[in-house]
Every structure is written in C-alpha cells, then in structure tokens.
Amino acid sequence: MSTLAASPPIQALQVQRSRGYWTAALHRFLKDPVALGAAAVVLLLVGLAVFGPWLAPADPYQSSMFKRLKPIGTTGFPLGTDELGRDMLSRLIVGARLSLFVGITPVIVAFMLGSAIGILAGYAGGIVNAVIMRTIDVFYAFPSVLLAIALSGVLGAGIVNSLISLTIVFIPQIARVAESVTTQVRGRDYVEAARASGANAFTIVRVHVLGNVLGPIFVYATSLIAVSMILASGLSFLGLGVKPPEPEWGLMLNTLRTALYVQPWVAALPGLMIFITSISFNILSDGLRSAMDNKG
Amino acid sequence: MHADLPGEPAQPLLTIRGLQKHFPLKTGLFGKGKDVVRAVDGVDFEVLKNETLGVVGESGCGKSTTARLMMQLIAPTAGEVIFDGRTVGGRELSVKEFRRQVQMVFQDSYASLNPRLTIEDSVAFGPQVHGVSKSEAVLRARDLLARVGLEPHRFAERYPHELSGGQRQRVNIARALALQPRMVILDEAVSALDKSVEAQVINLLLDLKAEFGLTYVFISHDLNVVRYVSDRVMVMYLGQLAEIGPSDALYENPQHPYTRALLSSIPALDPDHRTEKAALAGDPPNPINPPSGCRFHPRCPLAAPVCSQQVPARLAVGARQAVSCLIHEAGSGHPNAPSRLKVA
Numbered sequence: 275m276s277t278l279a280a281s282p283p284i285q286a287l288q289v290q291r292s293r294g295y296w297t298a299a300l301h302r303f304l305k306d307p308v309a310l311g312a313a314a315v316v317l318l319l320v321g322l323a324v325f326g327p328w329l330a331p332a333d334p335y336q337s338s339m340f341k342r343l344k345p346i347g348t349t350g351f352p353l354g355t356d357e358l359g360r361d362m363l364s365r366l367i368v369g370a371r372l373s374l375f376v377g378i379t380p381v382i383v384a385f386m387l388g389s390a391i392g393i394l395a396g397y398a399g400g401i402v403n404a405v406i407m408r409t410i411d412v413f414y415a416f417p418s419v420l421l422a423i424a425l426s427g428v429l430g431a432g433i434v435n436s437l438i439s440l441t442i443v444f445i446p447q448i449a450r451v452a453e454s455v456t457t458q459v460r461g462r463d464y465v466e467a468a469r470a471s472g473a474n475a476f477t478i479v480r481v482h483v484l485g486n487v488l489g490p491i492f493v494y495a496t497s498l499i500a501v502s503m504i505l506a507s508g509l510s511f512l513g514l515g516v517k518p519p520e521p522e523w524g525l526m527l528n529t530l531r532t533a534l535y536v537q538p539w540v541a542a543l544p545g546l547m548i549f550i551t552s553i554s555f556n557i558l559s560d561g562l563r564s565a566m567d568n569k570g
Numbered sequence: 571m572h573a574d575l576p577g578e579p580a581q582p583l584l585t586i587r588g589l590q591k592h593f594p595l596k597t598g599l600f601g602k603g604k605d606v607v608r609a610v611d612g613v614d615f616e617v618l619k620n621e622t623l624g625v626v627g628e629s630g631c632g633k634s635t636t637a638r639l640m641m642q643l644i645a646p647t648a649g650e651v652i653f654d655g656r657t658v659g660g661r662e663l664s665v666k667e668f669r670r671q672v673q674m675v676f677q678d679s680y681a682s683l684n685p686r687l688t689i690e691d692s693v694a695f696g697p698q699v700h701g702v703s704k705s706e707a708v709l710r711a712r713d714l715l716a717r718v719g720l721e722p723h724r725f726a727e728r729y730p731h732e733l734s735g736g737q738r739q740r741v742n743i744a745r746a747l748a749l750q751p752r753m754v755i756l757d758e759a760v761s762a763l764d765k766s767v768e769a770q771v772i773n774l775l776l777d778l779k780a781e782f783g784l785t786y787v788f789i790s791h792d793l794n795v796v797r798y799v800s801d802r803v804m805v806m807y808l809g810q811l812a813e814i815g816p817s818d819a820l821y822e823n824p825q826h827p828y829t830r831a832l833l834s835s836i837p838a839l840d841p842d843h844r845t846e847k848a849a850l851a852g853d854p855p856n857p858i859n860p861p862s863g864c865r866f867h868p869r870c871p872l873a874a875p876v877c878s879q880q881v882p883a884r885l886a887v888g889a890r891q892a893v894s895c896l897i898h899e900a901g902s903g904h905p906n907a908p909s910r911l912k913v914a
Contacts, residue, residue: 462681462682463678463681463682464681464683464692466682467676467682467742470643470673470674471670471695471696471699471700471745471748472665472666472667472669472670472696472699473695473696481684481695482684482687485684486684486686
C-alpha cells in the first residue's frame, strides 16, 4: 500500500477546488478586452432591439414630403431623413429589432437542426454518414446568396419565407461543422472507453459527445449571425424579405440607394449598422472560441 | 472434463480462436478495393485465470488491434472470443455483460478522459450505465479514487487537464475497475509515463490485481516491464503469434528467431556487453501484402528456402511454451529442423 500514498507532493499545495469548465471559460473571456468590447456592442444592439420603440425620438413611419433627404446634423433630425422624409435615427433604432430578428432566428433554428443532423452523421459514420453528407453537399454546392434568393423566390416574398430560406441555407454549413467535430470526438479514447463500459450510442452521445461538440458548433454558428444579417438584408434589398415601410437595415439600404448621390452619408448609415453588428458578432465568436479552448 | 465447466479455476478466462481482422483499403469513390490490411491474421491464445499475459511486438504488429478485438470495440473479420467458457456476442454472453467483466485502460491518459467531466463523473459513468444509481456510483468512484492513490476530497471534482499524466492514468485505472471487472486489458497503459511514475503505476496495478483477484492482459513494447509484470508472454509478429510461453522460459530460452532478436535489442546495462549491431534490420513488411510462408523470413537470420514456401504450424516446446517456426517442425525441410525419424 506504500505506493498508494506516493502521489506527487506538488498537488498538496493546491487545495483550491477546481473551477468548472464553463466558469474557467468565462474567466478567460473576461480577460479578453476586444471580445468584451464586442460583447458590449452586441448587448447595446440587443438593448436597441428590445427597447427601440421607446428610445426612438420620433415616429419612424412619419413621412414628410418637405423634409426629404436632409443631411446629418439637421435640427430635429440628428442623422438626417430618408427619401420619404422619415427620421433616420428613429428608423435605425427601431430597425434593430427586425434586423437582429432576421439575422439571429435562422441561425438559432439552423444551429439546432444542423447540429442534430451533423452529430447523427458524425457519430453513425459509414453509410448513414455518406447518405446524409452527400445530400448536404448538394445544398452546399450552391453559393449561399444564390441559394437564399432561389429558395425565397420559390417560397414567395415575405419575412417568414425569407427566414425559412435562410435557415435552409445555414443548415448544411452547420451540419458540416457538426459532422467533422463529432467525427473527431467519436475517435477519441474516452468514447471508446464509454463504449467499452457497455453504454449505448444514445447515452454516449448525451454524456460524452454533446458537451464536447456543441461548443465549437456554437462558436461557428455565432459567426453565421453576421452572414445571416447580410443575406437577410440582401433579400430585403431584392424585395424578397421585409416589405416597406417596415424599418429594416437591409431594406433601408435598398430604398436609400437612389439617394446615394444626393446624401451619400445618410444612405450609408444602414450599411454602417450592418457592418458594426456583423463585425461585433464576428469578434465575439472569435473571443468565445479562444475562451473555450482550455488546452493552454 | 470437469475442469472445463464455466467458473472452474482451470477453465481459461478468455479463449481467442482464429481471430482475424482485415481492414479494407478504400480505393475508389464507392467501391472497396480487394486490398486489405491484415492487421490481425489468425491468432489463437488463452488467458488463464488470475494470470498476467504480456503481449509484445513491434509497432504495427497488431497488438492494439488484438486488444480492441478482445474488447469487442471493433468487429472481427473471423474468429471468436470465449469468456469463461461462454462465447461472447452470442446467446450465452451478451457484449454488454461481457464488457462489465472485461475493461480496458488506454495508452493516452489525456485522450481517454472526457475533458468536460470531472474525474469522479468519468469513473462513475460505467456503473450508471449498468443501472447503479448516480449517488451510489459517485460513492463507488470516490472509493476507487482513494484506492488508486488520489484522495477524493482533493481530486474528485477536478478536470483531467488539471492532473498530471500519472494521476490521469490512475483515474483511468479507477474507471476500468468501477465495473468490478474480472479482467483488465492494459493497452500500453504505462508506456507514456515517466519512468518513476511508470514504476508507481505498475506497483499500483500489481497491488490492485492481488486485492481484486484480477486477470491482466498487459500490452507493451517495453520488454523489461513486460517481463516484470507478466506470468506468461506472447510475442506477435505482423498480425500473427510468433511465440508464447511462461515469461522466465521465454526470456531465458527464446525459441523463435524473432523473439531472440527482440530480446537482444534490450539495451545492456554493462557497457562491455553493448549491442553493436541492430538485431533486426529494416521495418516490418507491409501487412497489406505479407510475405509468403513464414512472415518473418525476409528478416530472419536463419531463413532457409523452405521458409518462404511453408507456413509454420504452432508447436509445443517444453512444458507450456509454443512457437511457430519451421526450425522446430520435424521434417519441415529447414536445414536446422530435426528430422522426422528423430522425433518418431
């Protein structure tokens, strides 16, 4: 029994109770100023989306033929007015809700469905994998913009249909990431050990696979939010998504393009909002990725 | 006949018969080619109750594949595994029940622990699969962690990356023991550890074996360690069995030229007896297209023309030793082989 007591003495100094994986990841995340900044911007945007109608200084639908295309800094219209004389600031603030909604919803739905498909394919392997992944490849072969437009065109214009088409665009992408991560995890010795202890596939996926694959898939999905916003804007721009007069950044970009030579700065504002949102989500997902990597 | 009944001490705990594993090589987009990697190609052996069977051989000789086949982690191409007189996977003994009785410890201590689970949850997982309640499984896990030398109050709630390699391997041992198995397959279980830690873990394994009455299959490429822990040793070459026998007999009186070559590759402690020349030249041949006849003949110092034509049978040498080499086969045609008359 003497050998049993002979564990390395260094450990005796660390009586500290170990932090959970997620606590440790949060700790690492809090030490990353860039990611924290991005998180703050994202929170701000979410705040706008929730409280927008109460924060907006003016009615975003109130148009005026006499106040069209005022420049930035006009009294009463700090960010100018659009082509129908509506207050840009109010429209941008109120538009956050719809823009984030069309940006995030398809990603959430695609995250759930794509993860399920990818994990199934990755864990089952063999012929199941081949059938699922080759089917996925058919969708993946189309450029996402083209696929989104084609699906929206087939389904018809409208916000729900554009959400559905974006979801279909993202499912293959997320499924591919899920499949490759799951295939990696499936080959690890701890999955072998779990099989060796007699556990069935469902239990192994639940206990040993999910916890190790959802993180990376989630991070990838976060980066798709930006793409989703841009695609949704594109659909609105083409008249396939949100319909006027609803304030949505992509649609605003579309309608203001006629004013690009008259008021270029005002016309660029919705694009700036899309840019800020997408870059914040991108930086945030990068930060999450490095925070969740506990190899260091 | 009485001794052959299941549960009798003389009944081998594990009998492997004609075990084969051929991995098909993918050639085209859809089709599987005819070429196969003959990772394990017809292996027969027995593991006796309460013994430690050492398995040695070069990298790629099929040691780990044999372990995974024994554990039913991969499906064999042919052959059967009989556990205490009952065929595994048939009506007599389900794979799940077999897995409760036989457990495995892997080489990579980090990869074999789920990084998201505390070590106590990792150890408690197996019993829960077999219907033990969560709280009872955790108690059992803590008890086992204590037995492998990891104080539960300090280690139970830690994560694998917070432990050293030796500590992690102790966790893996505790995990393997959590199902109260009768047999543990140790696949290079101590190979990745520092020498001092390796010695600690080996001593722990020997203590646990005595305490729980375990049977070990100890797979390693470290010949000294294998001799130290094993009662019997099996030498594998290119997916086949070269020689098997009690470790002292095998180490002191090796019969197969390959065993001799392997043993002479153990570094001598005395500089005057330094091995100047490598005992074996080159790499083992490709298992996709193994040499004809005896698989060892291209590298064998005693090879004769007959060796490339005739497959050696397994012959008993001495009391419990067996060897697959034409030199020992009477009338095989090998110049060094005993003549048929002498034997008759």
